[in-house]
Amino acid sequence: MTEQTRDRVGVIETRGIEPIPDSERHGKPIGLFWMWFGANMGVLGITLGAALITFQGLNVAQAILVAVIGSVGSFLLVGLLSIAGKRGGAPGLTLSRAVFGVRGNWAPTLVAWLGFVGWETVMCTTAAFALLALLDLAGVAASVPLTVVCVLVTVVLAAVIGLFGHATIMWVQKWLTWVFGGLTVVVVVFLAVTVDWAAAFDQTGGPMSSVVAGVGFIAAGTGLGWLAAGADYARYLPRQVQSRRIVGSTVFGAAVPLVALVTMGALMAVGDADLASSNDPVAAVGNALPSWMLVPYLLTAVFGLIAGADLSMYSSGLNLITGGIKVKRTTAVAVDALLITVGGLYITVIADDFYGPFTTFLTLLAVPLTAWAAVFLVDLAGRHHYDEPGLMNTSGPGPYWYRGGVRWTALIAWAAAIVLGLLFTHTQSGDTVWFAGPLSDTWVGQNSLGWFVSGLSAALLFLVLRRIAGEESVFRAPAVVTQTADTEAITSEPVVNP
Numbered sequence: 001m002t003e004q005t006r007d008r009v010g011v012i013e014t015r016g017i018e019p020i021p022d023s024e025r026h027g028k029p030i031g032l033f034w035m036w037f038g039a040n041m042g043v044l045g046i047t048l049g050a051a052l053i054t055f056q057g058l059n060v061a062q063a064i065l066v067a068v069i070g071s072v073g074s075f076l077l078v079g080l081l082s083i084a085g086k087r088g089g090a091p092g093l094t095l096s097r098a099v100f101g102v103r104g105n106w107a108p109t110l111v112a113w114l115g116f117v118g119w120e121t122v123m124c125t126t127a128a129f130a131l132l133a134l135l136d137l138a139g140v141a142a143s144v145p146l147t148v149v150c151v152l153v154t155v156v157l158a159a160v161i162g163l164f165g166h167a168t169i170m171w172v173q174k175w176l177t178w179v180f181g182g183l184t185v186v187v188v189v190f191l192a193v194t195v196d197w198a199a200a201f202d203q204t205g206g207p208m209s210s211v212v213a214g215v216g217f218i219a220a221g222t223g224l225g226w227l228a229a230g231a232d233y234a235r236y237l238p239r240q241v242q243s244r245r246i247v248g249s250t251v252f253g254a255a256v257p258l259v260a261l262v263t264m265g266a267l268m269a270v271g272d273a274d275l276a277s278s279n280d281p282v283a284a285v286g287n288a289l290p291s292w293m294l295v296p297y298l299l300t301a302v303f304g305l306i307a308g309a310d311l312s313m314y315s316s317g318l319n320l321i322t323g324g325i326k327v328k329r330t331t332a333v334a335v336d337a338l339l340i341t342v343g344g345l346y347i348t349v350i351a352d353d354f355y356g357p358f359t360t361f362l363t364l365l366a367v368p369l370t371a372w373a374a375v376f377l378v379d380l381a382g383r384h385h386y387d388e389p390g391l392m393n394t395s396g397p398g399p400y401w402y403r404g405g406v407r408w409t410a411l412i413a414w415a416a417a418i419v420l421g422l423l424f425t426h427t428q429s430g431d432t433v434w435f436a437g438p439l440s441d442t443w444v445g446q447n448s449l450g451w452f453v454s455g456l457s458a459a460l461l462f463l464v465l466r467r468i469a470g471e472e473s474v475f476r477a478p479a480v481v482t483q484t485a486d487t488e489a490i491t492s493e494p495v496v497n498p
Contacts, residue, residue: 009167009168009171011164011167011168012163012164012165012330013164013165013166013167013168013329015165015329016318016321016328016329017090017091017094017318017321017322017329017392018090018388018392019088019089019090019235019386019388019391019392020089020090020235020236021089022238022239024236025089025236025237025238025239026236026237026238027170027236027237027238028237028241029237029241029242029245029246029248029249030249031170031174031249032082032233032234032246032249032250032253033249033250033252033253034170034173034174034177034253035169035170035173035174035233035253035311036075036078036249036250036253036254037173037177037181037253037254037256037257038172038173038174038176038177038180038181038304038307038308039173039226039254039307039308039311040222040253040254040257040258040261040308041177041180041181041184041257041261041300041304041307042123042126042261042301042304042305042307042308043126043130043261043282043285043300043301043304043305044122044123044126044221044305045222045257045258045260045261045262045265046261046262046264046265046268046285047265048217048218048221048222048261048262048265049063049067049261049262049263049264049265049266049267049268049269050265050266050268050269051217051265051269052066052067052214052217052218052262052265052266052269053203053266053269053270054269056206056210056213056214056217057206057210058205058206058210058211058214058266059201059203059204059205059206060200060201060203060263060266060267060270061201061205062205062206062210062211062214063214063262063263063266064259064262064263064266065211066211066214066215066217066218066262067218067258067259067262067263067266068255068259069215069218070214070215070216070217070218070219070221070222070223071218071219071222071223071254071255071258071259071262072251072255073215073219073223074218074219074220074222074223074224075222075223075226075250075251075254075255076223076247076251077223077224077227077373077377078223078226078227078229078230078250078251078254079230079246079247079248079249079250079251080230080247080377080380081227081228081230081231081373081376081377081380082230082231082233082234082246082247082250083231083234083243083246083247083380084231084234084376084380084386085230085231085232085233085234085235085237086231086234086235086237086238086239086241086243086246087239087383087384087385087386088231088235088386088388088391089235089236089386089388090231090235090386090388090391091231091232091235091315091318091319091322092112092227092228092229092230092231092232092315092376093105093108093109093112093228093318093319093322093323094318094322094391095231095386095391096108096109096322096372096376097322097391097400098379098383098386098387098390098391098399098400099375099376099379099407099410100375100406100407100410100411100414101400101401101402101403101405101406101407101410101411102393102394102396102398102400102401102405103394103404103405103406104402104405104406104407104408104410104411105322106323106324107411107414107415108368108372108414109319109322109323110323111365111368111369111372112228112319112369112372113316113319113320113323114365115225115228115365115369116228116229116312116313116315116316116319116336117316117336117339117340117343118343118361118365119225119308119309119312120158120309120312120313120316120336120340121339121340121343121344121347122347122361123158123305123306123308123309123312124151124154124155124158124305124306124309124340124344125151125154125343125344125347125348126282126301126305127154127158127301127302127305127306127309128147128150128151128153128154128344128348129282129283129348130282130298130301130302130305131150131153131154131298131302132146132147132150133282133283133286133294133298134295134298134299134302135150137294137295137298144349147345147348147349148345148349150348151341151344151345151348152341154302154305154306154309154344155337155340155341155344156337157306157310158306158309158310158313158337159310159313159333159334159336159337161306161310161313162310162311162313162314162317162333162336163330163333163334165314165329166233166236166314169233169310169311169314170233172307172310173307173311176303176304176306176307177307179303180299180300180303180304180307181257183296183297183299183300184257184260184261184300184304186293186296187289187293187296187297187300188260188261188264190289190290190293192264192267194268194271194289195267195268195270195271196270196271197267199270199271200267200270203270209443209446209447212447212448212449213446213447213448213449216366216447216448216449216451216452217363217448218262219366219451220363220365220366220451222254222258223254224365224366224369224370224451225365225366225369227369227370227372227373228315228319228369228372229311229312229315230250232314232315232318233311234246268285282298282301285297285301286298313333313336313337313340314333316332316333316336317329317330317332317333317335317336318332320332320335320336324394360427360434360435363425363427363435363448363450363451364422364425364427364435366450366451366454367418367421367422367425367450367451367454368414368418368421368454370421370451370452370454370455370458371413371414371417371418371421371454371455371457371458372414372458373455374417374454374455374456374458374459374462375410375413375414375417375458375459375462377459378459378462378463379410379462387399387400408465408469409462409465409466409468409469409471410462410466412461412465413458413461413462413465414458414462416457416458416461417453417454417455417457417458417461418454420453420454420457421450421451421453421454421455421457422437422450422454423437423438423439423440423445423450423453424437424439424440424442424444424445424449424450424453425437425440425445425448425450425451426440426441426445426446426448426450437450
């Protein structure tokens with residue numbers, strides 16, 4: 001971490017969604033490794049792994065394969081989208097204005113914001129469960145008022161880190177990774193001792209269709225939920241940083257803890273089929289530990305989940321501003337905190353089913369987010385420059401005004417792809433069907449590939465519509481990033497963008 005970064009730690013970030021000037025760019029891609037590692041070491045990974053055994057019918061070997069493909073594949077998309085943050089210096093959904101138009105971008109921004117708020121609610125709620133369990137060990141009996149306090153504490157902790165902004169988040173994530181990542185390793189080792197290894201490797205495997213469905217489930221529960229956030233944390237990196245290092249740091253930082261935790265969840269589910277469907281996944285995992293391990297485990301669960309929630313709060317605050325809400329970034333984070341508190345109290349005090357709503361949320365959210373990412377990546381493949389004043393011009397005319405503020409080729413492709421994806425989408429918990437599209441009983445639907453249909457169709461439709469419309473823009477700038485054999489250099493050549 002550079003000295004320039006340290007100077008900003010503990011100081012509230014004053015920048016909102018405006019592009020970061022080169023003079024304020026700093027850091028190295030390794031920071032992304034620590035950030036994504038810390039964000040993915042939460043106990044929810046164990047719950048996802050247990051679901052592969054209990055609900056998908058996989059054996060342990062298949063679950064490990066699915067964990068690798070699902071987490072690496074989904075965070076590969078996050079890494080590729082992060083490249084846009086380095087090129088444009090702005091948050092992902094702000095850069096999306098160049099793709100959808102400054103007004104057409106409102107719809108993807110709303111979907112991404114709802115996704116972030118949902119993830120924050122799930123993570124803060126699960127952290128509150130862990131805090132309640134920790135207090136129970138101290139002899140404090142659970143009650144509704146105490147539950148309310150625990151939810152408030154976890155939300156406030158995540159919100160405070162999110163309020164300080166980028167530099168503080170990167171610093172906190174690094175130390176959370178070192179301290180609680182180490183504790184996570186200790187917990188995983190002790191959980192491994194409780195596993196019935198003979199039974200685990202004596203299981204009959206599920207059909208290939210279940211493996212395919214499992215990959216989609218893990219992707220939806222891991223990287224696909226973070227698609228809109230990648231650029232938010234790469235925007236402070238210098239332009240000359242290699243794109244492949246950004247992608248590599250993102251993928252490995254997230255995949256290492258995820259594969260370990262999902263695998264452990266699968267192993268534990270062999271002996272405890274109820275783990276995946278528990279309304280309190282933190283307590284369910286804790287029941288498998290010796291009593292003296294509960295305190296470090298619960299502390300790890302609390303701070304591991306907060307490490308993910310603070311990232312999501314930061315990004316959702318930026319999205320709220322991108323959507324046109326004229327407030328400071330700190331105010332946007334506070335609004336999110338209020339909404340998360342309400343949602344967290346509903347889950348902890350009123351709702352009696354954690355897994356059903358959680359998996360439904362993941363499955364349905366994956367469809368529009370994957371479609372957005374596909375359209376964005378098609379545009380990014382031919383774009384090395386963003387008109388920075390144009391990104392902030394929401395009143396027109398400007399380079400991203402298109403027709404009435406909407407780039408119809410992108411918006412129509414995105415919307416049509418969502419419809420196509422939902423046709424094949426099916427989500428179910430036990431005997432309860434939460435959502436079933438009219439084509440969900442086909443091979444594609446039964447294998448939970450609605451999100452894949454959405455992403456593929458979005459990319460193809462955008463390519464076709466763009467060609468039909470004859471869209472072509474030429475951006476000339478005094479400094480444009482181009483790829484060389486060893487690094488990315490700055491030239492003055494014009495860049496043609498589809």
